[in-house]
Amino acid sequence: MIARVCVAGAGVIGSLFAGHLARVAEVSVLTRRAEHADALTEHGLTVSGRSDFIARVHAAPDPAALPEPDLVIVACKGTDLEPVSARLEGRFAGAVVMTIQNGLGAEEIVRRHGAWPLVSGVTFMSGTRHTDTHVEYILDTATWVGPYGDTDFALAEEIAELIRASGLKAEAFPDLRPAQWSKLIFNATVNAVAALTGLPHDPHFAAEERLSDLGFLVHDLIDEGKRVAAAAGIELREDPWEMNVLATKRGSAHYPSMLEDVEAHRPTEIELITGALVRAAREHGVEAPLHTALYRLVTAREAGYS
Amino acid sequence: MRVCVVGCGAVGSLFAANLSLLEDVEVWAYDLAQAHVDAINESGLRLSGAGEVVGHPRATSDAAELPPCDFGIVATKAMHTESAIAATAHAFAGGAVCTVQNGVGNEEVLAAHVDRVIRGTTFPAGRVVEPGHVQWDVRGDTTIGPFEPQPAPMDEIERLADACTRAGMPTEAVPDARGAQWRKVIFNAATNPIGALTRLTHGRVCELPPLRLLVTQLVDEGKAVASAQGIVLDADPEELIDHAAKPEVAYDHRSSMLQDVLAGRPTEVDWLNGGIVRYGEQVGVPTPMNRAIWALVKGLEQ
Numbered sequence: 001m002i003a004r005v006c007v008a009g010a011g012v013i014g015s016l017f018a019g020h021l022a023r024v025a026e027v028s029v030l031t032r033r034a035e036h037a038d039a040l041t042e043h044g045l046t047v048s049g050r051s052d053f054i055a056r057v058h059a060a061p062d063p064a065a066l067p068e069p070d071l072v073i074v075a076c077k078g079t080d081l082e083p084v085s086a087r088l089e090g091r092f093a094g095a096v097v098m099t100i101q102n103g104l105g106a107e108e109i110v111r112r113h114g115a116w117p118l119v120s121g122v123t124f125m126s127g128t129r130h131t132d133t134h135v136e137y138i139l140d141t142a143t144w145v146g147p148y149g150d151t152d153f154a155l156a157e158e159i160a161e162l163i164r165a166s167g168l169k170a171e172a173f174p175d176l177r178p179a180q181w182s183k184l185i186f187n188a189t190v191n192a193v194a195a196l197t198g199l200p201h202d203p204h205f206a207a208e209e210r211l212s213d214l215g216f217l218v219h220d221l222i223d224e225g226k227r228v229a230a231a232a233g234i235e236l237r238e239d240p241w242e243m244n245v246l247a248t249k250r251g252s253a254h255y256p257s258m259l260e261d262v263e264a265h266r267p268t269e270i271e272l273i274t275g276a277l278v279r280a281a282r283e284h285g286v287e288a289p290l291h292t293a294l295y296r297l298v299t300a301r302e303a304g305y306s
Numbered sequence: 307m308r309v310c311v312v313g314c315g316a317v318g319s320l321f322a323a324n325l326s327l328l329e330d331v332e333v334w335a336y337d338l339a340q341a342h343v344d345a346i347n348e349s350g351l352r353l354s355g356a357g358e359v360v361g362h363p364r365a366t367s368d369a370a371e372l373p374p375c376d377f378g379i380v381a382t383k384a385m386h387t388e389s390a391i392a393a394t395a396h397a398f399a400g401g402a403v404c405t406v407q408n409g410v411g412n413e414e415v416l417a418a419h420v421d422r423v424i425r426g427t428t429f430p431a432g433r434v435v436e437p438g439h440v441q442w443d444v445r446g447d448t449t450i451g452p453f454e455p456q457p458a459p460m461d462e463i464e465r466l467a468d469a470c471t472r473a474g475m476p477t478e479a480v481p482d483a484r485g486a487q488w489r490k491v492i493f494n495a496a497t498n499p500i501g502a503l504t505r506l507t508h509g510r511v512c513e514l515p516p517l518r519l520l521v522t523q524l525v526d527e528g529k530a531v532a533s534a535q536g537i538v539l540d541a542d543p544e545e546l547i548d549h550a551a552k553p554e555v556a557y558d559h560r561s562s563m564l565q566d567v568l569a570g571r572p573t574e575v576d577w578l579n580g581g582i583v584r585y586g587e588q589v590g591v592p593t594p595m596n597r598a599i600w601a602l603v604k605g606l607e608q
Contacts, residue, residue, distance in 0.1 A: 290594070
């Protein structure tokens, strides 16, 4: 039974998990900054929007200061996964570790730092982090979890059950890859195009009228991604083009994190997302010229940060 | 000989100021920027940098003031060709009009308004520093030739080339100027948008090997489209790209497209990558990478 959860990384997704799960489990939060941990321990974590409560959490920047958890949710950005995993190395031997990063390959990075049973996660929920101790829950879309490697499916089911009990949406699948790849193709396309054009994920991404309309490029990128998935033997759970069209019709345009990252001159998740897709294409012998071009452009944009 | 430069930005000013030094050429400069026009009429058109010149063309923002001219030299940004030639065409009823603009498709626009059209490509570059004053960054050659559907005769084209050359703007009249035009279009389409999308200078674009590969993919598509039209490039655009990347040439140059994007202005991408895509469709040559880059830059313009 999962009684204690440690959330590593308290950005939007980590804060949403920590706040909600604190209602059904004892939650600790591993932060990067000491003042962030102090603020959380002192004031608790306020969740507004679709939920409305203040959660009590125990936070620290050092895992040695946190109680032994049954479940660790590594919720940091993909760019921080390596250092965060390194800090977990040699600790929490009895815990299951769940990844939730965008793209592919997060599990392998965590695996290099410990032998914990691993569970893969993909989340579609979203929010806005207003302060270190206040997160707004905006889109109540689901989190999907599935066993990674030798992990028992029952563990993934138990985690999904716990997340549901906390007030978030979740579902467990014996094989998460069809969902992971649907989101991979969606993110590789939408995040990179947003980062390069400066556009939020708005109706331009679905426009297919004039020859130069962005929707044609988005469509071509998604089709290219689907060919890679097919070559990798993955049957997608959702059609990324339909995900794209649906998301552009929501009214308020979403700012993909990769766009926010390039505007703030921060490292992006391009390696875990587009990089993973391009490497998979090469591995399976299919061409991915358009995603390769986006990969080159975004990495070059990062190289130009002054 | 009377010449009117239509669009007196940096490149137009280089032609207008230099040509106005010739005793046998009367130069008019048509531009909508009233401050620039006023400054030229008050104290002349000054070039500095690659050449120190003060020319005295007659400048106006009112096309109705233009007298009948022997030649027009159109140097507006490509998106302004239609409005500029529509306003000034009356002055060229008995003359020939030459474009020295970027991209492909400008000649077709001119041909809808005037009888005789000269295809042209120019490499000198500069920037307007203040009204009446243009920094001349780079000297370079100009190549002009007949626009086949509505050509000016070769002797007329040679007269214009001779005047420009005597004025210090070396210009060659050739029977087929498409080779020079497509070399420059391919160069611009392969490098300017990459600079705009990555925010990198030309030299930085060229020294990142993966990005340089992307540039070559764009070049190769452009070459295929040119070749399918029977166009023989006057030189390899790749040479121009590597030449421009040298520290003493244009390593630190931020492409005009990058400058446009940073300033929130529309870009010339429709006449560069967009032109390659449209001509590619006409001759059945696929141009997926130019089309992708075109869409990204159009997104950037929003």
